[in-house]
Amino acid sequence: MDYEKLAELLFPHITRTPEDYEAMYPPRQLPEGAKVTRLGPSPTGFIHLGNLYGAFVDERLAHQSGGVFYLRIEDTDDKRFVEGAVEIIINSLRFFGINFDEGATMDGDTGSYGDYTQSRRGEIYQCFAKKLVREGKAYPCFLTEEEIAEIRCKQEEMKLTPGIYCQFAKCRSLTYEQVEENIKAGKPYVVRLKSDGNMSLPEDQIKRIHVQDAIRGTLDMPANDQDTVILKATGIPTYHFAHVVDDHLMRTTHVVRGAEWLPSLPIHIELFEKLGWEPPVYCHTAQLMKLDEEGNKRKLSKRKDPELSLDYYRNQGYHPAAVREYLMTILNSNFEEWRIANPDADIDEFEFTTEKMSTSGALFDLNKLNDISKDVLLKISASDLYDFLKGWAAEFRPEIIHMFDDRAYLERILDIGRKEAKPRKDHIYAQQMVDNISYFFDDMFKIEDSFPAEVEAAGDTAAILRKYLETYDHSDDQETWFAKIRTIAQELGYAAKPKDYKKNPDQYKGHVGHVSTVIRVALMGRQQSPDVWEIQQILGEKRTRERLERFI
């Protein structure tokens, strides 16, 4: 077989040589140790937490080392393309603080290693496919779907590994004339890698590969023996081929991807080998897991787990900093410790390492996210919180946008109890925050809880409120204010201290806590709230009196 001739027959239109591309995309001039990473989403427009998790690793690795982080659109599967997906991807990631230095953007590429959209790199892939054919390392395959299915059936009968390899790779042995004839007849074909592997050999003769993974250490697995498709019938490459060609030409140093790629690693290694290139450092991250109905761990799925879509967190109004902080705690096991030691440091000061990444899949834990979010929000000023909330409301709750009419008012509300030595941690996510403070706005204020049973039983509700109003002085300080409540409690037969009531429940109708709860319900519509005095100060005297009077 004259491979040179075959290559020309298959790729007559490819005139550029591999050397041309090597010259077009020379090694990057970067400082020693700088890492080049990439995110290669397929443009389905759907990103979930798992993608963000991986993107974080890429971003940290690159930016921590003074390297480059770029975006490459992997749209070799035309069936999956969704209009506007690139924009969604970029915006979603930006929202969570992940920015690219180079690559695809909403209006064209930036950077000199493009094109950054795989569907526009056809000639490049074909050039390297041509090279492989010319060297006898790849070949055209005319097997139809039916024929492949047939082979598969046979293999299953014989209990052999399914696939096109060794003796099953019929088109390996086609002569030049046969290929030419097929092509003239217009038969569709793919280009397959001609693998050197042979897994049907005795076990001790099977070639194995050893790859250093930055997260998992040495990976030891059988070398590939499948004649994997590298160019589809359309001339578009498969992921495997595109990955190898792109990451070489774009000079990627570290490939971060999910562990689901581990099984195809041998293919990639063989491709790098056959192309004569040095493979990048692989970082196979653990999968983010979810508990399924049966209580088993399961990989996050795009289809089944829409609540793990990034949009869910934006909808709920989780602050991006909180999501980042949470992700970092599951990304690097020593982050939490570092955070305790450096409570006020910027998250980017943490030195992220692949070695500290877990190799087993972590279960997503909403409790933990919430807990972390409380601490993160505490460090955000009321002013910034206002801006964040307003942006969120504008997008997801336009009907409540009037809450933001009075900036100073809302900021005071958001700051309730946050300035103390042991600050309140009421805020978790926007949705929850808005619900929490709704009583500050007359149109949303409603009585949600009942008055305490102890007071209702004694028929004292109105009496308490009347006495409270009579003695109410808006200028009282907190201490004076509460002393008055104690007095009212005592006058009506309630214990001034809950402990007294607990000791002798028969001697009282209730305790001062019940009395103040009456005021809470009247003022906030709830039995539970932050400090009443502080709330009254914010509500103002007029509104406070009005709300109390409604019950008299």
Add this chain to the structure above:
RNA sequence: GGCUCUAUGGUCAAGCGGUUAAGACUCCGCCCUCUCACGGCGGCUACUCGGGUUCGAAUCCCGAUAGAGUCACCA
């Protein structure tokens, strides 16, 4: 089924041959307290199993088991 990865409490996890097996979240109790939250204190709950190696194993080796991933002209 083949190949691969993983295996410490409910969850996330330290641990690298000698520890009373850290810590965080959740849950429960107590304290603080006018409610809630915060905070403090305490508690429940763990090395998947079986063989080795060793004076000694959560840690090293082998095997089993379980869970996960993957086996496309999808990524």
